[in-house]
Amino acid sequence: MKSTEERREMLWKMLLIRAFDEKVNDLYAEGRVHGTAHFYVGQEAVAVGAVAALKEGDVITSTHRGHGHAIAFGLDVDRMAAELLGKATGYCRGKGGSMHIADVSAGMLGANGIVGGSMGIACGAGWAFKRRGQDRAALCFFGDGAVQEGISSETFNLAAIWKLPVVFLCENNQYAMSLSVRKAFAVEPISGRAAAYGMPGETVDGMDLEEVYRAAAAALKRARDGEGPTLIETVTYRYLGHSKSDANLYRTREEIRQWREMDPIERFAGKLQEEGALAENELQEMESRAYRRIDEAFEKAAKEPEPELKSALEDVYA
Amino acid sequence: MPEARVITYREAVREAMVQAMRHNEEVFLMGEDVGVYGGAFGVSRGMVEEFGEDRVVDTPLSEAGFVGLCTGAALLGMRPIAEIQFSDFITHCMDQLVNQAAKVRYMFGGEASVPLVVRTPGGAGTGAAAQHSQSLEAWFVHVPGLKVVMPSTPYDAKGLLLAALDDPNPVIFYEHKLLYNRKGEVPEDLYRVPLGEAALSREGEDVTLVAAGLMHHYALEAADALSGEGVEAEVIDLRTLSPMDHRTVARSVEKTGKLVVVEEDVKTCGWGAEVVSRIVESESFYALDRSPARVAAADVPIPYNRRLEAYVRPTPEKVVEAVKALLDARVGVYA
Numbered sequence: 001m002k003s004t005e006e007r008r009e010m011l012w013k014m015l016l017i018r019a020f021d022e023k024v025n026d027l028y029a030e031g032r033v034h035g036t037a038h039f040y041v042g043q044e045a046v047a048v049g050a051v052a053a054l055k056e057g058d059v060i061t062s063t064h065r066g067h068g069h070a071i072a073f074g075l076d077v078d079r080m081a082a083e084l085l086g087k088a089t090g091y092c093r094g095k096g097g098s099m100h101i102a103d104v105s106a107g108m109l110g111a112n113g114i115v116g117g118s119m120g121i122a123c124g125a126g127w128a129f130k131r132r133g134q135d136r137a138a139l140c141f142f143g144d145g146a147v148q149e150g151i152s153s154e155t156f157n158l159a160a161i162w163k164l165p166v167v168f169l170c171e172n173n174q175y176a177m178s179l180s181v182r183k184a185f186a187v188e189p190i191s192g193r194a195a196a197y198g199m200p201g202e203t204v205d206g207m208d209l210e211e212v213y214r215a216a217a218a219a220l221k222r223a224r225d226g227e228g229p230t231l232i233e234t235v236t237y238r239y240l241g242h243s244k245s246d247a248n249l250y251r252t253r254e255e256i257r258q259w260r261e262m263d264p265i266e267r268f269a270g271k272l273q274e275e276g277a278l279a280e281n282e283l284q285e286m287e288s289r290a291y292r293r294i295d296e297a298f299e300k301a302a303k304e305p306e307p308e309l310k311s312a313l314e315d316v317y318a
Numbered sequence: 319m320p321e322a323r324v325i326t327y328r329e330a331v332r333e334a335m336v337q338a339m340r341h342n343e344e345v346f347l348m349g350e351d352v353g354v355y356g357g358a359f360g361v362s363r364g365m366v367e368e369f370g371e372d373r374v375v376d377t378p379l380s381e382a383g384f385v386g387l388c389t390g391a392a393l394l395g396m397r398p399i400a401e402i403q404f405s406d407f408i409t410h411c412m413d414q415l416v417n418q419a420a421k422v423r424y425m426f427g428g429e430a431s432v433p434l435v436v437r438t439p440g441g442a443g444t445g446a447a448a449q450h451s452q453s454l455e456a457w458f459v460h461v462p463g464l465k466v467v468m469p470s471t472p473y474d475a476k477g478l479l480l481a482a483l484d485d486p487n488p489v490i491f492y493e494h495k496l497l498y499n500r501k502g503e504v505p506e507d508l509y510r511v512p513l514g515e516a517a518l519s520r521e522g523e524d525v526t527l528v529a530a531g532l533m534h535h536y537a538l539e540a541a542d543a544l545s546g547e548g549v550e551a552e553v554i555d556l557r558t559l560s561p562m563d564h565r566t567v568a569r570s571v572e573k574t575g576k577l578v579v580v581e582e583d584v585k586t587c588g589w590g591a592e593v594v595s596r597i598v599e600s601e602s603f604y605a606l607d608r609s610p611a612r613v614a615a616a617d618v619p620i621p622y623n624r625r626l627e628a629y630v631r632p633t634p635e636k637v638v639e640a641v642k643a644l645l646d647a648r649v650g651v652y653a
């Protein structure tokens with residue numbers, strides 16, 4: 001289990017993720033950011049809980065909804081903000097934007113604009129670790145929608161037959177854009193399909209940081225012990241629309257309200273308070289600090305230089 | 319005469335689908351979020367309410383699966399319209415399109431056909447970066463058995479989509495995200511614009527501009543700007559990339575002696591190369607008094623930053639520059 005200090009840090013990361021994506025949502029609403037973005041608000045416990053179980057040297061792959069994974073993994077919000085504003089100092093030098101934030105040398109192998117697009121990459125990392133005899137693992141985040149793509153079936157099988165050190169972490173947030181998981185699958189739970197590939201599968205409460213942490217830690221241990229992949233399904237919910245534009249026609253306000261009552265930040269903060277690890281007003285204080293930190297990041301990013309035009313022609317080949 | 323009705327490109331595409339579906343029970347629309355969400359770009363808004371979930375079908379994220387399914391339904395004589403949410407994701411169903419839909423008729427000795435329509439929005443200019451901005455239409459031009467359509471106006475969008483739905487072959491129907499809100503006159507009846515026929519949209523004597531889709535509008539803007547400087551461009555909207563109507567291009571080139579192709583895809587092996595080749599391989603070659611030119615995207619993925627994105631894409635200004643460079647170039651007469 002994690003120390004009090006580490007647990008407080010996890011709360012901080014969740015707050016930072018929420019502040020970041022709420023800020024980005026506002027910036028889109030004001031028309032101040034180009035393109036599109038997908039918000040992680042509501043799902044913070046998944047990224048923070050799972051990433052907390054990683055060790056130095058482990059890697060993650062992310063999705064189109066990647067800000068939370070990146071912040072949980074420790075990416076710098078200043079450089080993320082700069083990327084969203086298309087600046088030269090952003091993680092992708094302004095060439096990637098929200099859907100492509102990556103820090104490969106640190107082990108964050110990239111957000112991904114293609115649903116399911118990173119599942120093969122995670123297996124490739126697992127393959128490299130295994131062949132090189134390294135004690136490292138790959139944590140692969142993907143949504144319920146990705147499970148509908150053929151690549152999920154192929155990669156589950158490859159990882160299982162070759163016992164790759166990969167943890168498949170499905171964020172079942174109930175929808176793939178407007179499609180409810182109830183319409184997308186004839187069989188639930190999603191974790192149930194693990195059996196068909198010969199790996200363990202488990203469904204956990206994705207609004208409960210400690211549950212996610214526990215499941216990820218166990219799966220990572222299996223991966224490191226050479227026992228192969230695990231499929232973890234975290235049951236969670238995205239509070240905001242699919243992307244910057246979404247009229248929420250496919251769900252009810254009531255449903256959103258009910259999920260918000262299980263808020264992962266409040267739940268975890270409540271636990272810390274019960275344990276005496278967080279003082280009475282501290283959550284509020286941390287929250288405002290997180291919003292301030294994100295405001296600063298975007299203010300700073302706004303002053304960063306634009307990339308040079310000719311950089312658009314560079315980096316096609318190594 | 320009643321005043322002509324003006325609607326958007328988005329509405330024109332929708333109207334073609336709605337009218338075809340009212341007319342023929344065998345037509346259905348299948349794709350991600352095409353139902354209550356109305357499609358990622360709102361093209362099918364309101365359709366599920368009229369036709370129900372059995373004919374306006376929300377699919378899981380399974381592009382290979384549902385395009386394969388549509389191929390099979392078409393083989394059985396149904397008239398499927400598959401929507402690929404962004405044309406970039408067409409990579410997921412390449413096997414179904416290239417190895418199945420395109421080949422079935424030929425492989426089976428002409429004993430079968432696949433009347434499939436795949437609609438998909440392509441193109442850049444929206445800040446959606448490298449995986450949501452591509453123009454991959456040339457790939458399909460390279461595949462015998464497929465037809466490729468790329469309308470630039472609401473009128474053509476409706477007429478070409480209805481023609482595609484009548485066609486017994488698989489047709490990839492490229493829409494452009496930046497065209498959806500563009501307005502134009504569209505008749506209410508069920509009319510067709512034949513596949514494989516280019517349109518001469520502006521007459522001129524000095525240079526021929528050939529384009530399709532959004533680029534057709536860039537070519538027209540460039541032609542207007544050039545006109546202010548005494549250069550009259552003739553503009554051809556190809557409308558269908560495959561089969562390609564090079565004859566219309568040839569007739570124009572024989573008049574102007576100069577050819578500039580404007581395409582949004584990357585230059586290398588873009589479809590503009592095919593236009594140029596067809597002209598220089600034909601008798602029309604001798605009518606050229608300058609080497610042909612292509613205005614295309616740089617050979618790079620589409621970057622996110624707005625200025626960088628604009629820098630790598632074709633623009634009306636780049637078309638004007640290309641035409642001027644052509645006019646300034648040495649006349650190619652060799653002994």
Ligand SMILES: Cc1ncc(C[n+]2csc(CCOP(=O)(O)OP(=O)(O)O)c2C)c(N)n1
Nearest residue numbers: 065113114115143144145146175176177407
């Ligand atoms: C191959 C592919 N198909 C479709 C899309 C468009 N799209 C982006 S995200 C998304 C929904 C993904 O759902 P899920 O995997 O559950 O992730 P969530 O958005 O819920 O986080 C869709 C349809 C895409 N990016 N890639």
Ligand SMILES: [Mg+2]
Nearest residue numbers: 143144175176
């Ligand atoms: Mg989902």
